[in-house]
Structure formats: structure tokens, C-alpha cells
Amino acid sequence: MKLSIVYSTQITKFQAATFSGELKENISKIAHLGYDGVELAIRDPKLINLDELEENTKSLNLEVPALGTGQAWGEEGLSFTDPDPQIRKSAIERIQNHIPVAKRFDAVIIIGLIRGILKPGVHHKQAMDWLIDALQQCCSKAQKSEVRLALEPINRFETSLINNVEQGMQLVADVGMSNFGLLLDTFHMNIEEPNIEKSIEICGDRLFHFHVADSNRWYPGAGHLDFESILNKLSTTRYTGFISGEFLPLPDVDTAANNNINFLRNIRT
Amino acid sequence: MKLSIVYSTQITKFQAATFSGELKENISKIAHLGYDGVELAIRDPKLINLDELEENTKSLNLEVPALGTGQAWGEEGLSFTDPDPQIRKSAIERIQNHIPVAKRFDAVIIIGLIRGILKPGVHHKQAMDWLIDALQQCCSKAQKSEVRLALEPINRFETSLINNVEQGMQLVADVGMSNFGLLLDTFHMNIEEPNIEKSIEICGDRLFHFHVADSNRWYPGAGHLDFESILNKLSTTRYTGFISGEFLPLPDVDTAANNNINFLRNIRT
Numbered sequence: 170m171k172l173s174i175v176y177s178t179q180i181t182k183f184q185a186a187t188f189s190g191e192l193k194e195n196i197s198k199i200a201h202l203g204y205d206g207v208e209l210a211i212r213d214p215k216l217i218n219l220d221e222l223e224e225n226t227k228s229l230n231l232e233v234p235a236l237g238t239g240q241a242w243g244e245e246g247l248s249f250t251d252p253d254p255q256i257r258k259s260a261i262e263r264i265q266n267h268i269p270v271a272k273r274f275d276a277v278i279i280i281g282l283i284r285g286i287l288k289p290g291v292h293h294k295q296a297m298d299w300l301i302d303a304l305q306q307c308c309s310k311a312q313k314s315e316v317r318l319a320l321e322p323i324n325r326f327e328t329s330l331i332n333n334v335e336q337g338m339q340l341v342a343d344v345g346m347s348n349f350g351l352l353l354d355t356f357h358m359n360i361e362e363p364n365i366e367k368s369i370e371i372c373g374d375r376l377f378h379f380h381v382a383d384s385n386r387w388y389p390g391a392g393h394l395d396f397e398s399i400l401n402k403l404s405t406t407r408y409t410g411f412i413s414g415e416f417l418p419l420p421d422v423d424t425a426a427n428n429n430i431n432f433l434r435n436i437r438t
Numbered sequence: 439m440k441l442s443i444v445y446s447t448q449i450t451k452f453q454a455a456t457f458s459g460e461l462k463e464n465i466s467k468i469a470h471l472g473y474d475g476v477e478l479a480i481r482d483p484k485l486i487n488l489d490e491l492e493e494n495t496k497s498l499n500l501e502v503p504a505l506g507t508g509q510a511w512g513e514e515g516l517s518f519t520d521p522d523p524q525i526r527k528s529a530i531e532r533i534q535n536h537i538p539v540a541k542r543f544d545a546v547i548i549i550g551l552i553r554g555i556l557k558p559g560v561h562h563k564q565a566m567d568w569l570i571d572a573l574q575q576c577c578s579k580a581q582k583s584e585v586r587l588a589l590e591p592i593n594r595f596e597t598s599l600i601n602n603v604e605q606g607m608q609l610v611a612d613v614g615m616s617n618f619g620l621l622l623d624t625f626h627m628n629i630e631e632p633n634i635e636k637s638i639e640i641c642g643d644r645l646f647h648f649h650v651a652d653s654n655r656w657y658p659g660a661g662h663l664d665f666e667s668i669l670n671k672l673s674t675t676r677y678t679g680f681i682s683g684e685f686l687p688l689p690d691v692d693t694a695a696n697n698n699i700n701f702l703r704n705i706r707t
Contacts, residue, residue: 326595360629363654363661385632392632 170400172433173206173234174199174414174426178217193225198423200229203430208413210237212244213263214270223273233274234411235319235352235378236267239281248285249303250296250330257299260285264307264318272314277378277410279352280304280320287329296330301343308346319352319377324360333361334368341375354380354415355394365394366402376408381433382416388425389414390432397436404438439669441702442475442503443468443683443695447486462494467692469498472699477682479506481513482532483539492542502543503680504588504621504647505536508550517554518572519565519599526568529554533576533587541583546647546679548621549573549589556598565599570612577615588621588646593629602630603637610644623649623684624663634663635671645677650702651685657694658683659701666705673707 176195199207207226211217226233241247247260260283271278287296308318322337331337337351351372355365362368369376383392390396400412414429445464468476476495480486495502510516516529529552540547556565577587591606600606606620620641624634631637638645652661659665669681683698 324595326593359653359662361654363652363656365662383632384628385630387632393628393634 170433170438171205171232171234171411172203172414172430173208173232173411174204174429175208175210175237177210177237177240178222179210179212179240192221196225196229196231199426200231202426203434204231204426206232206234206411206413208235208237208411208415209233209274209276210240211267211270212238212240214266219270219273226274232411233276234413235277235279236271236274237279237281238264238267238283239279242282242285248283250285250287250291250299252288252291257303261303261306264303265310268311268314268316271311271316277352278307278311278316278318279378280318281323281352282328284320284328284330286327293329297340297343300330301340304340304344304349305346308344308349312346312348315348317348317350317377319350321352321354321380322357322361323354324357332357334358334371338371338375350375350377352376352378352380354382355389355396355399356380356382356384356386356416359384359394366398369399369402369406369408373406376403376406376410378410378413379403379408380413380415381429382414386417387419388416388429388432390428396433397438400433400436400438439702439707440474440501440503440680441472441683441699442477442501442680443473443698444477444479444506446479446506446509447491448479448481448509461490465494465498465500468695469500471695472703473500473695475501475503475680475682477504477506477680477684478502478543478545479509480536480539481507481509483535488539488542495543501680502545503682504546504548505540505543506548506550507533507536507552508548511551511554516552518549518552519554519556519560519568521557521560526572530572530575533572534579537580537583537585540580540585546621547576547580547585547587548647549587550592550621551597553589553597553599555596562598566609566612569599570609573609573613573618574615577613577618581615581617584617586617586619586646588619590621590623590649591626591630592623593626601626603627603640607640607644619644619646621645621647621649623651624658624665624668625649625651625653625655625685628653628663635667638668638671638675638677642675645672645675645679647679647682648672648677649682649684650698651683655686656688657685657698657701659697665702666707669702669705669707
């Protein structure tokens with residue numbers, strides 16, 4: 170079981186970005202806690218020093234399993250489903266700009282809230298058409314670099330587009346690209362999936378990345394989710410990717426990161 | 439185990455009002471499904487014909503365990519914590535107007551979203567002071583009629599004020615009235631309570647009413663909550679009130695209401 174944790178390369182409004190701020194100190198802390206990897210939340214690849222990042226992660230033997238992109242939506246309003254074609258175009262370009270970074274780190278590109286939220290006056294069918302088209306454009310370009318994209322079903326309170334695995338797998342079929350799959354997150358699954366283990370099974374080999382947070386979005390062990398059962402299901406589904414911690418930095422970031430790794434390492438799968 | 443289900447006396451925007459619309463037909467349907475009671479969501483008691491309502495419920499042997507009041511917030515914007523003192527005053531008057539209705543039906547008055555959401559520029563401490571003051575005014579008046587009020591902890595996405603039992607019990611202590619307690623709802627508890635059964639225990643004899651919906655807000659049995667364990671905990675906590683269904687009317691209202699009662703009646707406590 171390979172464990173990683175989210176680190177935001179910029180200070181962010183997103184509350185569940187576990188670590189954020191000063192690069193060297195945080196990456197080093199993550200490595201010393203025993204993590205195998207660090208998931209990077211990057212608003213815009215142009216704003217970060219990739220050489221410095223690579224040097225830091227390599228020197229600490231940290232893999233980078235995934236790149237989070239949601240801040241481009243949260244802080245700049247970019248989205249695949251905005252009625253403004255210029256915004257949709259910018260969102261597509263932004264994701265395409267992540268491809269060389271993803272290639273460099275062998276990371277999955279996460280499609281979180283950059284898919285957007287149904288805006289007033291936009292029909293669901295229209296938004297889905299824009300979404301499918303944007304994903305096809307991004308996946309085509311990514312395929313040439315052997316990079317994969319994973320869309321995260323997100324709970325109903327945070328988006329009106331793709332809340333659960335059933336809708337996610339329909340989207341996977343509609344996009345029809347082999348490098349497009351899903352990222353499942355236990356916090357969202359707790360609200361949206363009728364049966365968490367069964368949904369993991371349904372996702373099967375289209376499960377490209379996995380986020381853990383407990384039912385209350387604290388670190389695993391702080392809520393009521395059955396992580397033994399969840400990790401066992403991941404194992405029998407032959408998921409070999411990272412289990413990545415994305416949870417609220419509570420009671421403080423160090424305690425949360427430490428409790429997460431201790432809790433998960435003690436589960437037998 | 440006494441079972442009820444929510445019926446909205448007005449057509450409402452609130453999605454989890456299971457039944458709404460035509461009074462006689464819906465109340466009769468609820469009785470014939472085998473329910474012991476009907477929880478009434480009433481935006482403004484002045485707008486409904488109480489004699490007709492009482493005649494209908496009595497003739498069908500239906501109790502009215504609780505009155506929902508959230509539509510006064512959802513559709514009129516009334517709230518105990520609005521910065522506008524006139525809105526706060528109207529909210530208090532609205533709840534006080536429910537007291538004679540609650541007395542008539544021996545029902546608990548629910549304080550849901552009428553408590554409000556922290557508005558921009560309002561400090562949390564200020565909102566809590568307004569909330570405590572409003573609840574004390576309402577509870578004092580209700581006490582003379584031996585009517586009880588129950589505040590519902592609601593998940594973080596729907597309000598920023600009182601999300602869980604810990605905060606709710608602190609509020610109960612701060613209000614300091616014997617006729618003020620909590621309403622717990624399994625949908626919200628699934629997100630907010632670290633341990634659902636333990637939170638029921640902590641609430642103890644301040645548990646005045648109980649809502650059921652499964653983890654996905656469908657009828658119990660459609661998600662992954664352990665209702666056997668939850669109902670057993672209610673039983674050992676000596677809760678003798680109603681178990682009231684408040685869930686999305688999916689796949690349709692009749693199926694949901696029927697599946698709920700069949701599922702709950704089959705649980706041994």
C-alpha cells in the first residue's frame with residue numbers, strides 16, 4: 170500500500186488541502202512522516218518552479234502520483250462547462266498545460282471542480298456535451314504523452330455534475346478514451362454511493378487514483394468509515410495506485426498527517 | 439416503534455419534503471401505508487386550515503409528532519441570525535405563532551434552517567448570541583403551553599451554525615430551558631458525527647425528535663447506514679418518540695414511503 174498526501178503548491182482557499190505553503194519544509198515533513206508520495210495541487214503549472222519541485226521530491230524519494238487542478242476553478246473560475254466559450258477554452262488549455270508536468274512526474278491529472286457546476290440557464294445535456302468534448306480534447310493530447318486523466322465524482326453540495334460512480338462510469342463510456350478514468354474519494358463516497366465497496370468494484374480498472382478522508386472529512390480513523398473493508402476491496406480489485414490523504418488539516422496539519430499514516434499502516438489487507 | 443413521514447402543507451422548493459401538495463389525498467395515503475403519524479412542514483400557520491387538518495389526521499388516527507418550520511427561511515428568508523433586526527423579530531414571531539398549533543397536535547416545533555446561516559460580516563459569536571436569545575424567547579413562550587422545541591444539527595454544506603451533536607448540546611446548555619432539545623437526522627449525522635450511535639447516547643433525554651434518511655438521502659435501506667444499530671441505540675437510550683422519514687421522494691414518493699416503512703418494520707429492536 171503506497172501512501173501519499175495532498176500538498177498545495179500555492180496557499181489556497183480550498184479547506185481540505187492538507188498541506189500548503191513553503192515547499193521544501195512541507196515536502197520534507199511529508200517524507201519524514203513516512204509517506205511514499207506527495208499529491209500536488211497546482212493552480213497553474215506556469216507559476217511553479219518544476220526543477221526545484223523535482224529536485225526536492227527526488228532527493229526525498231517521494232513519488233508524485235497525481236496533480237490536483239481544482240484551484241483553477243476555485244480561484245480563477247475556469248471550467249469545462251461555463252457558458253462563456255472563452256472560459257471553457259482557457260480551462261482546456263490549463264489542463265493541457267498540466268500534461269508535460271504529469272509526464273515528468275508520471276502523475277495522473279485530476280479533473281475535480283474544473284469540470285464546473287451547472288450554471289443558471291445551462292441545460293444539463295448541454296453541460297454534459299461541453300464536458301465530454303473538453304475531456305476528449307484533453308485526453309487526446311495527453312494520450313500522446315501516455316498521461317492519464319481521472320475525474321473525481323464529488324458530492325451533490327459541491328457540484329451538480331457527476332456526483333457518483335454510476336454517473337462517472339457513464340461519462341467514461343461517453344468519453345471513450347482508454348486514458349480516462351475516475352478518482353474516488355471516500356468523503357464523497359460516504360454521501361453519494363449506496364455501497365462504497367460495490368462502487369469500487371464497479372469502477373474496476375478505471376480507478377486511476379484514490380483519496381481518503383473519513384466521513385467527517387478529518388483524517389481516516391476520526392470518523393465512522395470502515396477503512397479495513399475499503400482497503401480490502403481496493404486490494405481485491407487489484408488497485409495498485411496510491412492511497413492519497415486529502416482531508417481537513419484538523420486538529421492541526423501535523424497531527425492529521427501523522428494519524429492518517431499510523432491508522433492506515435495498521436490495517437491489514 | 440412509532441413511524442411518521444414528512445408532509446409539506448405547501449408545495450415547497452425543499453427537495454427532501456417527501457410528500458407535498460393536496461392534503462386529503464396525501465394524508466390518507468400516509469395512513470394507508472401504515473404510518474402512525476405525519477410530520478407537518480408548515481411555512482406559516484396562518485396559511486393553513488387547522489380545523490381541516492385536525493379533522494383529517496384524527497379521522498385517520500394519525501398523530502402529528504412534529505412541525506417543520508424551515509420553509510419560512512427557505513422561501514421567505516426569515517432567520518434568528520440575520521443582521522436585520524426586523525427579520526430576526528419576524529422569525530421569532532413566526533416560531534411563536536407555531537406554538538398554538540404545536541399545542542393542539544401535541545407536536546414538537548422543529549428549529550431547522552430558520553436558525554439561519556452565518557451571513558457575511560456577522561461574527562460567529564454575535565450570531566450565537568442572537569440564536570440563544572431567540573431560542574430563549576421562543577422557549578419561554580412555549581413553556582407556558584407545555585410545548586417543546588427541537589433544533590436540528592444540519593450538515594456543514596447547508597448551514598454554518600450548529601452542525602453536530604457536540605455543538606447542539608452546548609447550545610442546549612447555553613439556552614438553559616427544559617423544553618429545548620435536539621432533533622437528530624441520520625443523513626446529517628452520517629456526514630457530521632464521528633460515531634452516530636455515540637452521538638445519540640450523548641444527546642440522551644434531550645433527543646426530542648428523530649429523522650431518518652439513508653446516507654444518500656434516499657429512504658432507509660437505499661444507502662449504507664446501519665439502521666439496525668441506530669434503532670437499537672435509540673431503544674437503549676429510551677427514546678420513545680417518532681422515527682420520522684424525511685428523504686428525497688425517489689424513485690417516486692409512493693415507492694420511497696412504502697420502502698421506508700417496510701424496511702424499518704423489519705428491523706428488530
